[in-house]
Amino acid sequence: MTTKERIMQESMKLFSVHGFAGVSVRSIAKEVGVENSALYKHFKNKQAIFDAIVDESQERFLQKYKELDFSRINTPKALEDLCITMFLYQTKDSWVTMFRRMLVMEMFKNPQMAEVYKHIFIDMPIQFQTKLFQSLIDQGKLRKGNAEVMSMELYSPFFLYHLVEEETQKLEPLLRQHVENFIHNYMEK
Structure with a gap:
């Protein structure tokens, strides 16, 4: 280093x-x-x-998104695995957890930090999922609907648990069930 x-x-x-x-x-x-x-x-x-x-953290997130092959997200299991992979990255990676903690502390004092937090932990995930869901809608794999609203619906529980420490063994099965429910509601049969 x-x-x-x-x-x-x-x-x-x-x-x-x-x-x-x-x-x-x-x-x-x-x-x-x-x-x-x-x-x-x-x-x-x-x-x-x-x-x-902040710049390094944004770059790390973009790199992580690039590592994930969104074109392979064409099965329910692939979507479920993607969600869990990103959640674990955002909650278990030491750099990301320190960065998030730092932003949370600073965002109430500094509007710029609040904007950075929103961009990285809300806007970026929603934008990536919206793009993915719109592609799946266009391919006929997801029911027609508003891809951004679908993204918000899927991401919300994941986002909520970014801010609290929760035992992974307890939380992961619940999040997987959440993704399964999402797939059941939106995937074309």
């Missing part, structure tokens, strides 16, 4: 616990094990670190 990556990683850990205002450049440098001057070689200021974390 490069020094720049370590700075971002340790900053995210600190921001996700203490909030942006509660973290100093000095505390970040201390956690990374470098002098303040070394930190400034990579980032102009604390805000630049925060912005780099």
Whole structure:
């Protein structure tokens, strides 16, 4: 891991616990094990670190979406697996969970962070699912309807459980049942 990556990683850990205002450049440098001057070689200021974390997080989400082959989502089981894969990524990946926690802490203080949270954790998943569902509607695999509303319906329980710690063994079967109900209601027979 490069020094720049370590700075971002340790900053995210600190921001996700203490909030942006509660973290100093000095505390970040201390956690990374470098002098303040070394930190400034990579980032102009604390805000630049925060912005780099946001950019990196968005890139990670986009990369994860690219890894998933949406063209193969043509069976109920494939849709169910996709939903669970993304849910586990958003709730178990350490970078994503720290990022989400950091944004939740900051979004009530900073409207820009609220917009970033909305973009990554609400808009992006809904947009990807809407595109997928519209394609399935066009192929005759889903009943005709509003693909965006379908996306919102499917995603809502997943989104709700992003904010709370829940035992995966207890929650995953319920979420799978939710996807099965969705498929039962919308897939063409």
